[in-house]
Amino acid sequence: MSIQNLNNDQHFKQSIDNDGKAKLVIKDSSKADAGKYKVEATNPAGTAVSEAPLKIVPADSGKGEKAPEFTQQLKPAQTKEGETIVFDCKVDGHPPPTVAWFKDGQELKADERIKLESTSDGRQKLIIEKAKIDDQGNYKVVRLFSKLTFLQ
Numbered sequence: 001m002s003i004q005n006l007n008n009d010q011h012f013k014q015s016i017d018n019d020g021k022a023k024l025v026i027k028d029s030s031k032a033d034a035g036k037y038k039v040e041a042t043n044p045a046g047t048a049v050s051e052a053p054l055k056i057v058p059a060d061s062g063k064g065e066k067a068p069e070f071t072q073q074l075k076p077a078q079t080k081e082g083e084t085i086v087f088d089c090k091v092d093g094h095p096p097p098t099v100a101w102f103k104d105g106q107e108l109k110a111d112e113r114i115k116l117e118s119t120s121d122g123r124q125k126l127i128i129e130k131a132k133i134d135d136q137g138n139y140k141v142v143r144l145f146s147k148l149t150f151l152q
Helices: none
Strands: 012-016 022-026 035-043 046-054 066-072 085-094 098-103 114-118 123-128 139-145 148-151
Touching (some): 066 139, 123 139
Antiparallel strands (some): 066 085, 085 123
16 A cells, blocks of 8 residues: 655655554644545555545634633632622633532532522522521532533
């Protein structure tokens, strides 16, 4: 099996491993690289052809996956008993990540006093109404993305 050179362009790296698997690597891809790519394997018995389209998506389009990242950090908070306390942060990622809130290692669930809010721009809020002394503790928000988990 052989690989024909693509115009001796250093932009493309081609190789065949010991198992006969051919690979084409496109360095620093750009929109100009979009199109149909074809590989041909030839020997005395004949030729086999495989084709695949390549679509290049602009880096800032948001169509690719992006690992979650906190763009606004969670900050310490203090309130008086009976008042409302709000913890908020902002997390970015694509697809939009989900979060889980924890107090002293226990996951919090929404109820009549605890509200969990999430907006389309990535803002996440934990709202505790009518704060009690028992609400004192260490709060943490965890961002979830696919099979990865990131702690804040």
